[in-house]
Amino acid sequence: MNPYQQGQSGYPQQQYLHNIGFGNAAPQSFGNPMPMPGLPTMGYPQPQPGYPGYPQANSGYPSQPSSGYPNQNYPTSQGYPTTAQSYPSQNYPAAQAGSGYPQSTQGYAQPSQNYPQPVQGYPHSVQSNQQQNHYQGYPPSQSQAQTQAYSVSSGPVPTMSKSKPTVVPANPFDPRDDAAVLRKAMKGFGTDEKSIIKVLTRRSNEQRLRIAFEFKTLYGKDLVSDLKSETSGRFEDLLVALMTPLPQFYAKELHDATAGIGTDEDVLIEVMCTMSNHEIQVIKQAYTAMYGTFLEDDLRGDTSGNFKRLMTSLCVGNRSEDFHVDQERAREDARSLLQAGELRLGTDESIFNAVLCSRSFQQLAAVFQEYHYLTGHDIDDAIKSEFSGDIEKAMRAIVKVVRNKPLFFAERLHKSMKGLGTNDRQLIRIMVTRCEVDLGDIADMFQNKYGETLQSWIEGDCSGHYKKCLLSLLGVAYA
Structure with a gap:
């Protein structure tokens, strides 16, 4: 049985929610869920301006779209409630004109009283109107940042190339045809794993949920339950992860990380260190719906101590998302970190x-960059010398994500397969959640850092249909 659906043993009663998954047009952003007919909607945050619209709650799923999913011009969802009252209200930023991405109107919080004032004669930056879009690219990697010339501390971080997903929405897309293919693959004696892999790894998360809806409509059976009955082991775990709405998937990962002993x-x-404000709000809503807390x-x-305070700050989901870089404020923050x-x-x-936890990436x-200019060494070295344990790992993770998010996940993938045994849960989580965002970039960073391809590591560490499914998510052709 699917642990993400209602009424399963060991899990609280919950509604099964459909969500719009990751999309390359706005990576790392969840959309509003598509509620099943007859079920109440949840208090998910309204989609930020600039994100694609979603079908009306009572419109149902389209059948055999003439223009081909996902290029239909769906109307914007109506009637979704705002964030639950138990959470602080969020001032979601207005969309930046012409960009399709939000720009904060709040600015940065004023520094505390003990922040040093700018030193007279300190070099001022050359102001630039160039803006960076961190959904589309990344700040320079650590090696790039350390080799920069710091004689002039100025200018925003240059925009890098657009992210490279390895799974994109199928177009044209017919969920009923895909449902029929999956039904045929699991009907009778034996299972056609090749057809299952071909369908589920070449569709977006949102498309898979539509297939599951049509599967139940046509055959009166739950697709996830059938997949679980026809497969086993890590291959089964991977398929269930692919069929789970992303907010619920993250919520379960966080719940299992804190449940029980340890x-x-x-x-x-x-x-928590890689999610955007909007994603954190959606995950919190899904978490409460699933577990009642x-x-x-x-x-x-x-958690405890400084690590608990850091997790609490990140959980608020109130990081500035202003794309403008205030170089003078950056100098003040660098001095404050040095003095602290x-x-x-x-x-x-x-x-x-x-x-x-409050400044934009x-x-x-x-x-x-300013910290390096002031001290001659990297902020990562300062964190290693000043902190230890979980708080050190979390702060260094934020630094890595700011500079090069694909490299951060490449290191996580390497760690999951390094040495004896495999951390399959970590491997599945990263492959499933990043394949529609930047898994192509992650694979490139993996090869640059370790001199071997991510494909070769998966082939050497995994086996069977589990391996073939992972490789298909990576974009490797499955013969």
């Missing part, structure tokens, strides 16, 4: 927490 801090760091409460109850760490006895963790890249 905590998997690596999962908390991987998810608040994500923030469970994170606080299962290396220039004093002990460490003022609150300053690091405030800067790393573009602004943080400028802060790290």
Whole structure:
């Protein structure tokens, strides 16, 4: 049985929600769920301006679109409630004119009283109107950042190339035809795993959910339950992950990381340090619907000290998403971090927490550059010398994500397959959640850093249909 659906043993009663999955036009962003007819909608945040619209709640699924999914011009969803009252209201930014992406109207919080004032004669930056879109590219990698000339501390981080997903929505797309293919693959004696892999790994998350809806409509059976009955082991786990709405998938990963004895801090760091504000809000809503508790409460109850405070700050989901880089503010933040760490006895963790959790990724890249200009060494070295344990890993993860998010995930994939045994859950999580965003970039970074291809590592560490399914998600042709 599918643990993500309602009424299963060991899981609370819950509604099965459909969501719009990742899309390359706006990577790392969830859309509103598409509620099943007759079920109440949830308090998911309204989609930010610039994100694609979604079908009306009562419109049902389109059958055999003439123009081919996903290029239909669906009307914008209506009637979705705003964020639940238990969460602080979010001022979602207005869309930047002509860009399709949000731009914050709030600016940065004023520094605390102990922030140093700009030193007279400190080199000022040359202001530029160039803006970086962190959904489309990444700040320079760590090696690039360290080899930059720091004689002039100016200008925003240059925009890099667009991200490379390995799975894109099928076009044309007919969910009923795909449902018939899957039914045939699992009907009678034996299972046609090749057909299952070919269909499910060449469709987006949202398209897979539409296939499941049509499968139940046509055959009166649950697709996930059939997949589980016809497969086993890691291959089954991978297929279930592919068929799970992304907010619910992340919510379950976070819940399992904090449930029971012990905590998997690596999962908390991987998810909480890489999500956008909108994604965090949607995950929190899904978490409460699935488990009846608040994500923030469970994170606080299962962590401690500075790491707990960092997770709490990230869980608020209130990071600035202004694409403009304020170089003067970056210099002030760099001085504040220096005074809170290396220039004093002990460490003022609150300053690091405030800067790393509230500044936009573009602004943080400028802060790290200014820190290097002030001290002659990297902010990552300062964090290693000032912190230890989980808080050190989390702060260094934020630094890595700011500079080169694909490299961060490449390192996570390498770690999941390094040495004896395989961390299959981590491998599945990254492959499933990043394949529609930037898995192509991650594979490139993997090869650049380790001198071997991600494909070769998967082939050497996995086997059977599980291996073939992972390789298909990576974009390797499955004969």
